[in-house]
Amino acid sequence: MPDVTVINNLSEEIHVAFFVGVPTNWKNHLKPGERWTTHLASLPLHFEARSVTGNREFSHNESMEMFATIGGACAAGTASVVSAGALFAGDMLAGIPVVSVPLMAAASAGEFRGIF
Known part of the structure; x- marks a missing residue:
């Protein structure tokens, strides 16, 4: 240090x-x-x-605002991955990939080939 x-x-x-x-x-x-x-x-x-x-001074408030923005973005990204995974798992258990397959295709910019 x-x-x-x-x-x-x-x-x-x-x-x-x-x-x-x-x-x-x-x-x-x-x-x-x-x-x-x-x-x-x-x-x-x-x-x-x-x-x-x-x-244009640096301050504790500026640090906390930036930290909150970064933390919020990380939380949103994590939540989207977890919720998409849960939807996909639920669809597969039910045998009806109605919701998760289009979401996965959109997320991978059309490169998703599906599981079929």
Whole structure:
């Protein structure tokens, strides 16, 4: 788990952040010549720097909004796979692949050959 130092060599203030999907470590208003050291997890990170214009600061609320969006998308994807699997299993038990076969065909962009 390394310590990383960011040095602002620009002539203007900036906002900087390290992301692991969402902003996890950030410093707003890093002044010219100023150093900021943070302790980071040993994970693949994304770095972003923003100019100080308007309301572009990194914040806890922004992190939570991004986390909720990513979490919601993952939950929706998982739910669709689980529900499609349940429909397919139910159709096969009943011997009537009425609902799941068209859904599977649509999901695989017409490449589904069916089970027949």
